[in-house]
Amino acid sequence: MAALRHSLSALFEPRSLLVVSSLPLPVVENTPPCLQGRLTQASINEQGISIAAQLSGLRDGQRLDMALVCVAPHRLPEALDAIKKYQARVVLILAADKSSHDPIEDMVYARSWARFNQCLVVGPRAFGMLRPHLGINLSHEPQSVAAGRVALLGQSRSITSAIMDWAEDIRLGFSTIITLGDEAQLDVADVLDFLATDPRTDSVALYLEHTPPSRRFTSALYALAAVKPTVVLKVGGARNPDEAQEAVFNALMRRVGAVRIRYFVQLFSALKVLVYTRKLKGRRIALFSNGDGAAQLALEVLGPDSAVHCPQLSESTQGLLQQALVPGDQSANPVVSYAPLSPERIEQICSTLLDDTQIDGVLVLLAPDPLAPMAAVAAELAKISSRSRKPIITCLLGDADMRPLRHLLDSVGTPAFRTPDTAANAFDILAIHHYNQQLAQQTLPSLPLSRRPDIGPARELVALAQSERRGLTQQEGMLLLAYFNVPLVALLHNEVLPAAQFDIMPMGLRIDTDKKLGPYVVFGAAGHQGWLPESYRAVDLPPLNRYLARQLIERSPIWRKFLSKQLSAAVFTQLQTVIERLSELVCEVPAVRSLSIDPLYATDEGLYFGELTLGLSAQSMLVLPETVGYGHMAIHPYPRHMVQRRQFKDGQRWVLRPVRPEDAEALQAFMRGLSDESRYMRFVSMLRELTPKMLARYTRIDFDRELALVATVRVGGSGRDEIIGFAHYLRNVDGRGAEYALVIGDEWQRRGLGTELMNALIDEAGLQGLTYIDGYVLASNKPMQALMERLGFQNDVDQEDPAMRRVWLDLGETRRSD
Known part of the structure; x- marks a missing residue:
């Protein structure tokens, strides 16, 4: 069966190239073998742009794969006009040495030109694209990078250059590097689609400065993260005053199965650990260190909000460890040895920890020790790691003497780090990836088909209120909840709760709408405490099923501090049902832009609410959401x-x-x-x-x-x-x-x-x-x-x-x- 060529193959694997540039470019000075005899350079001067009548490697009637354009912004229309007759499939517009007076105008012009000429445009002001395994360097960077299995997609030329420079120092290779510039036409979602099927790419690093439009980006990222570990570094979290916006983006990353990191220094650690062949299957790790200091530094990172924790080791495991340890060593978790290590002792200790069924992974922290054969210890650790079914992450503190030992461990597939905090954080990233992948597999609501809500009457109720330019009354709001079988009872006129059980912490549920990512659900404590910054860990995007509703509740601070000890199993299940059906409500009735149930009381008899408020959009629902693919949401619900x-x-x-x-x-x-x-x-x-x-x-x-x-x-x-x-x-x-x-x-x-x-x-x-x-x-x-x-x-x-x-x-x- 004939293999199809991807629509972006002309960009990432061009078979013919026309260069129109006023600056010298690496691809011309060092033409890659795959473009020998297939590259044509235009002559450009103040008088105009001259292009050979017949392009190199192009037969009559054949379309040009790519044109690479780098000219002053005021000459961009002239350059695009000159290449128009060659019907390029892709035009890559690099940043020039002169600034544009109006970048927006350049972008709009490029977009219109692309549409009229049925061509894909990358840029303007793009960093360019590199495919190291092909030797292709379509950028200003004089040096390419090593070939590898990591793809880098960014929204910043300067950050991309910095990552390339840093990667050389740590020997990280790339399958693809691309930064799109102003995204006149080709956007992040398009490139993610290509990388998901690219056989040269095993993992992806994505640097974002703004959130792309939701549905296409969400869908493409979900497809990519399902098959390849994906790390997203997005700026703005620390300085963005809109905590809700950041929380919604984090929720999106969880739901698509990607890992969001906040700091530049975490990027390579995340890539290093996520391409590790052994995946973490739980949150429980054991620490082993040849000294207490490194273990304590690691524990500082693994706080109460960490994705992993260090449980107490079983008595049998501690008994076996004591046989390998010497008096004065610590056999609890973390396990600490103060005596010089030998290959035999490191093998016995690590094997004992890996054999413990209550341990999901092992973090090994080794400081330089002049009394121990560290090279032999590292070699034995490499052997253990290569045959282990559980992940082992290592930290070899130091630089000159320990660096080659880290390279040894990296070469056998166990990530080796330089400091305890980065090693501990790497385990945290591994656990977050495992957790997010579980959530990504729960995209669809799992509801019995016999329990259908009364969607038609619900939409009519909301449409009537919209036509009268008003919100819903409390009674109408209760009716709307009833249409969706939300199991809540209203407390009217200061009604007393059954059995007067006020000892359970009051809760609050809120649904709001993000401009880019659509409706989102927040669960927390009642009143203003429910919307403090720490509560935004308990945020998720519809659609939600029972499993996702439970995870939402259990991520909240109020659950950890109070509800886990107070709620009965029956009421906990009822609370999950409430969240699940409210999620369905905002899926099927997009006119509901906000909803607040606060306070929400729990008793042994069930759930009761004191106040219900709903906000409706001003725009009438002229088309049904199912006929437009639920476009008001980031994630498509079950159709x-x-x-x-x-x-x-x-x-x-x-x-x-x-x-x-x-x-x-x-x-x-x-x-x-x-x-x-x-x-x-x-x-x-x-x-x-x-x-x-x-x-x-x-x-x-x-x-x-x-x-x-x-x-x-x-x-x-x-x-x-x-x-x-x-x-x-x-x-x-x-x-x-x-x-x-x-x-x-x-x-x-x-x-x-x-x-x-x-x-x-x-x-x-x-x-x-x-x-x-x-x-x-x-x-x-x-x-x-x-x-x-x-x-x-x-x-x-x-x-x-x-x-x-x-x-x-x-x-x-x-x-x-x-």
Whole structure:
């Protein structure tokens, strides 16, 4: 099957290049091998710009891949006009040596030119782009960087230059470096999409000075962080007076599975630890140090708000440690040895800690010791790390003598740091990444389909208030909560709580709307205390399910200090339900811009609130949120509007709906139940079940850019859904189309089910802006080909594999019904 070229390949892997520059550029002076005979340099002077009639390496009628432009801002229109006839796929506009009088005007001009000439524009005022493994340096930097597996995407030319210089000192290599400048057209989300599929990139560092527009950025970052560790350094947190805005951004990073760091010095530590092959599976770590000072410095970093903690070691572990330690050493956590270490002792101590089932990782802190063979100790530690199933992070304090030992440990895949605080912080980052990845897998709300809210009446209630240019009354607000089955009871006219139980700390729930990231939920203490800066750790973005609601509560200071000891299990569950359903309310009724339930009281009987206030947007809801992809939110919720109850001609009822994470077990059972023939026709192999990675990929869907549908029937009176058909599409790397797949259970074929599933897929693909949908079908699979042809698909022979057919549909064409 022919491989598709990514829409940004012309930028990152250009096959032809035109340089229009008034300054000398490294790519001209040191042309990389991949561009030898494919690079043309324009002649530029005060009289004009002269370009050879035939560009090097370009055949007649062939489009130019890239033009690299670096001219004074007042000559930018002249340069773009000169290259117009070559129909460049990408134009990269570097920063020039002269400042622009109006950068905004330059950006608007570049954007308009790009749209008119059907071209992608990077810049103006871009740093440029480097692909070290290809030797490509499309920037002003005289020296390139070492090739590696880390991609750097930034919004600052100066910071990018500093990172490149620093990386050389610590021997960090890059797959890609790019800074986009003014982002006239190409933006951060576009590049993230490319990096997610780039085989040269294993991890990504993202430097942000402003938050990109929410939905595309969120969707692209979610797709990237799901497959490659992603570190985001965003400035403004320490000096931004808007604590809520920072908290909302942090919540977004948690939900997409990325790690947000605040300080420049943390960037390389984060990259170093996140590419480590052993992932942290919990929060419990053990510390070992050859002296107490380093351990105490590490403990200063691992405070009560740290993502990891140091639990007490079991008696059996301490007993085994004492056999390796000498009198006066400390066998508790942290474990401290004051006697000189030997390779044998370090092996015994580390192995004992790693064998403890209550320990998830080990932090080893070693200071120089003239009485110990430190090189041999480090070599033994490298052996231990290479075979360990749990992460080991090391700190070798010092510089001249300890630096080569750190390099040794780095080379075997265990991160080695220079100071105790950076090593401890690295473990914290590893734990945050694990936690955020868990949250990212919970994107979809997991609600029983039978518990539907009354969305129609709720929207009518809000629309009436908007038409009358007023807010909701308290009574209307209570009715709105009732429409969404929010299990709260109002306390009216100073009503006394049942049993007068005032000993549980009053709580507060608030929903507000961020200008870029949409609605967000805050949980904290009642009154003004609930909105103090420390409370903004308990912030999350809808949609929320039960798991996410619980995590929101447990991140709050009020939970740690009071509620964890006061709330009964039943009321705790009720509180999670309240948050979950309020989340659904703001998903389905975007006109609700703010909501406050404060105070919120908990008793043994349940939850009661004293005051409810709601704020509505001034703009009427002219279109339903589900028809515009829930554009008011950063994260696309479960598309409940696509859930449809249908029946076959014989009266058998079935349900068509988008897949949910909890469908994983049923989908696996469906796969196992397929006949060998059906399985081969779908997967072109005898695959008997889905791998865990495939199962997660098919059931955890980002509905902003892809879709997976299941057809289900109810099994007897068990209430369990059995999957009888499955269809999905995943976007192709070109960004324009998607590849579909369809499989129907053997007993349910020839009943029109395939037509129903494919029509639903095609309709949604059009709404998501795809221009085509295609799939590869075995030439022997005549029934599938016949179905697709009835739906209006083209049927082409695959030129690279005659045994396959490419069956595709131009989404602009009119389809025939079955």
